[in-house]
Amino acid sequence: MKKQFSSLVAGLSCTLVMMMATPVMGQRFSEEMINQGRYLATASDCIACHTSDKRKPMAGGHAIDSPVGRIVATNITPSRTFGIGNYTEQQFADAVRLGVRADGARLYPAMPYTAFSYITDEDIHALYAYFMEGVKPVDEPTEPTELPFPMNIRASMIGWNFLFANTRPFEPDAAESELWNRGRYLSVGPGHCATCHTPRGFTMQEKTGKALQGAHVGAWFAPDITSSSVNGIGSWSVEELMTYLATGRLEGKAQAAGPMAEAVTHSFSRLREDDLRAISTYILSVPPSDPIPSVTENRFDHGGPGDLLVDFRGTSYEDGMRLPGLGRGAQIYSANCASCHGYEGQGTRDAYYPSLFGKSITGGTSTANLIAVILNGVERETPQGGHVFMPPFGDQDNAMVPLDNDEIAALSNYIFTFYGNPGLSVTPAEVQVIRDGGPKSDIVLIARIGLAAGVLVVLGLGVWLFRRRRANWG
Template sequence: MKTTLKGLAAALCAVLPFAAQVPAHAADQALVQRGAYVAKLGDCVACHTAPKGKPFAGGLPMNTPMGRIYTTNITPDQQTGIGSYSEADFARAMREGVAKDGHNLYPAMPYPSYAKVNDDDMKALYAYFMSGVAPVQQPNREPDIKWPLNMRWPLKFWNMVFLDKGVYQDKSGKDVAWNRGAYLIQGLGHCGSCHTPRGIAFQEKALDETGSAFLTGGVLDGWFASNLTGEHNVGLGRWNDQDLQAFLKTGANRHASAFGSMTSVINNSTQNMSDTDVAAMSAYLKSLPAAGGTGAPPYTFDPQATKVSLNRPANNAGARVYTAYCMHCHGVDGRGFAPMLAPLSGNPNVLEKDPSSLINVTLNGTEDLVIGGIPAPYPMPKYAPVLNDQQIADVLTFVRGGWNNGAPSVSAEDVAKLRKSTQAAK
């Protein structure tokens, strides 16, 4: 009996260390998997992957008011990536915009938003980048910013003024879904970095709903990122929860379709979010009161005057271009064939005072929305090689005035300026 007990004890001693290792390994893998989801919430791959480049190896050009910068290698490569970063180094770069060697990152890296990311998500994200991402040896490229604007030490003072440290804290009186949505929108989703206007120092004019400028739309890299408040015409005032959730999951709904950098957000981030997180984001956004906008009366659809112009296109330069190049997709009534083909009548991007996005998407088209691995069948083509500046100005003026849209006209000078800047960026 004693011999049997000794044998059993010996067997247990041999097995227990192995058994103890299994849950630890499983927990590590679970943390890495959770970090992969957190990385999708933050859409890290979109900025840190160059066209035809390897994932997270950096090199994507980004235009700023000071000049062009290039995103960095965030793979775990020891020499050129972040492989030597400790968890504390990683968190400092994410939340404070300070690299391991002490140099300050440009605020094109949305660290003012990532400052709100909680410790659990930061830990999971670090685990993913250290253990779930393949290392790529690719040196970082220096920014194309001339002296003295390329000096980084002034960014220390920028941080002192504009960086609000501290992770997101749940707001009392708000439910779980609202707080989760606020955390995702303000933090990991960093929606304000594009959709909030910036001040003279390139700072976001507001970082949460307590600021009147928050998510009222902003110009960035040749696009106007839409107003996300409850504003009736240019915002989400006419969108219900189903509309907004459909847009986040598929990039299109009965009101609009994604274009520009938002296409990448849909492709790499929001379509991969859980239904619960998408619903939380929608709940938060739909709670925001109307702000920004043009002050125009609430939009109502009226096709009559536009039908007359389209029946006699010879009398209207914009109508001539529209009938030749646009009408087969967007329709006589401007309602398109949503969600596959975007409507133009009442589209918030059409009604917006700033025409940058309309000019840009007409000139350069948009990348494919790829939902569940299937590309959208009818992406917007590029017309820069086909139409001159005056023709694009004419057709956009026609569209912005048609179907009771009532938006300002577009000039050939506006088109020429954006044509030059977007071609130079390629």
């Protein structure tokens, strides 16, 4: 009896193990494989770009503002008509790692395949399993990407890839620890930190030798996160960086808004603690950027509490708006910001409403993020940090108190002078650039001129050849 029972248990657990390891009827992949793929998709933040409607994850439609125009991320659900349902694993691997679509067309590097080239075969297999069987198919098309000529010629990416895409597989460095290697894999590959944080050259390639030294991402600026203690985050500990990645804030130093808030919300805050430790260990080992003569103070050390408001007690708002210099900014600040961030920019004691001094956003070298935060507000949601929200002030139709370019410039100048890097200043025209999605590149113009020059050279060559042949004949 006892023996029968134990063999029954053994039999049952054997079936159970088999059930876990083998796919459910009609499925090609095991739950375990699909879950591994889901975790990797989270670490790679596929959802941030490939989702525009929260109810339809991965169905695409979200447009990425690139310096050459808007590039629409496609539907990557397993829909056979509008998604990637017909992709084989090899085609999927080539799209993700090499930027080649199933029909052979080249993808624009707005899809970070240059980073994803690092993803191992095993992880590609898991990702494929997840996209084929863990994502719900959505049978809807996305808007086409329409870039200006000549960027609309996808084949031009073949040349670009040849010159710049350092698509290389991940190779562990035997001299480093397992934790560091895992961190490098996740940061360089799936986490694609460099896509946003590494400056790009004039043909949009990531500058080699300048890894993570700070770059514009649309309207935003992703700061230097090298180990330099003046320009970068060399003053942060591994635990501090882990806290920032998990919650999107590090009290007294920085908060994540814009694209970083999205990455924290969908990706980094959902990673296992050991993986966050690995990423942080690796990032803090990245070589420091070269000193910049104009930057002598760390961006987390600028500014202090203070205000100009005492000077204007009793001045009406309308009169205040006519004040010269910083007075106008002070009035705008007290009317719109002080209720949450404090009359002296000190924030609240629990730091839910952060102080504005000693912060990366006001003490850095770029004015973009302060303008972008005023225009767009802040929104972030993490398991540990809850829902964080600051209202936008830029939307002229929907903001409770819309501020125009002039007002935002005056307000920013007040904030930089009192709470941040007093060397920074903002003009209304610069606010408009951020409203429009950030600085545009001259690359389209250059490519057009380049193309025209190319055509002229070919024509000239043709004429010359023609004449020579005529000369020879004659």
